[in-house]
Amino acid sequence: MKAAIVRDAGHTPVFGDFPEPPLSAGQNRVTVTAAAMSHLAKSRALGTHYSSSARFPFIAGIDGVGRLDDGKRVYFVLPQPPYGSMAERVVASSAHCIALPDDIDDLTAAAIANPGMSSWAALTERAKLKAGETVLINGATGTSGRLAVQIAEHLGAKKVIATGRNADALRAVSALGADVTISLVAGDLEERLEEQFAAGVDVVIDYLWGQSAESLLIAGAKAGADAVPIRFVQIGASSGPNIVLPSAALRSSAIELMGSGIGSIPLDRLLKAAAGVLEATVPRAFQVAFTPVPLSEVEHAWRNDDSMRRTVFTMGVHPS
Incomplete structure (x- = not known):
């Protein structure tokens, strides 16, 4: 064959x-x-x-x-x-x-199942997203990130914040349902992140890791006790495999740092997430x-x- x-x-x-x-x-x-x-x-x-x-x-x-x-x-x-x-x-x-x-047709199913499963499983299995919460998608301009914006909204997020480097792609993400977009290359990045975390971010879905993840974790820590606890779910590492994180960022905040993927979620639960994506794709026009x-x-x-x-x-x- x-x-x-x-x-x-x-x-x-x-x-x-x-x-x-x-x-x-x-x-x-x-x-x-x-x-x-x-x-x-x-x-x-x-x-x-x-x-x-x-x-x-x-x-x-x-x-x-x-x-x-x-x-x-x-x-x-x-x-x-x-x-x-x-x-x-x-x-x-x-x-x-x-x-x-x-x-759902074969091609769409093959295209959407895996990237859709990544955020669906992260939000439902790891973050335990509740309706009305705020979700930040770090790296929302790629295929998985764009789906994560749509899926977070479908699963009940009240507010979706999207980050990315490409300005045109960020505008497209707004059209998919992101309430706030933040450029990772803007000069006021730290300011804008701290503003969003101070207002309250419940869940971070991270596809990038690297420097942007460091910035997010530090901004979340600076928001401190006045902000809601943050469930930070790490999925991908397209910006780098490692970060440097000050220990105080974890001690001074209620950040829960976890991963999502093969090994951290049983396979049957990952397949349940894929089934959820496939069943919702046409009705929700993902x-x-x-x-x-x-x-x-x-x-x-x-x-x-x-x-x-x-x-x-x-x-x-x-x-x-």
């Missing part, structure tokens, strides 16, 4: 032939129609993600959409290694497959930008991936 094959750590996946996956008890064979590129899939191919395996070669991709042998449409995650989702067929545990709602690309063009698309639009690989089967 055809697949996107990672031959060694750090190598771009190549389009080629790979043996068919064997089917065992408790597993489903899925004929894949669509699989999106993700930060996790790219990090695993580089060998830098904490869940990466040292086994090569393997097929890239961690999730996708397809059909079971009985024709049922499903979203699936974490196929049996060394088989990833970017292949004509995969084998996945029955517990790793969820039925797709009838009103917007996600994506570009369909034939799997045969994986090398070119991998090198030219754009964080503003998801790349969704199609497997030669016409998606509904």
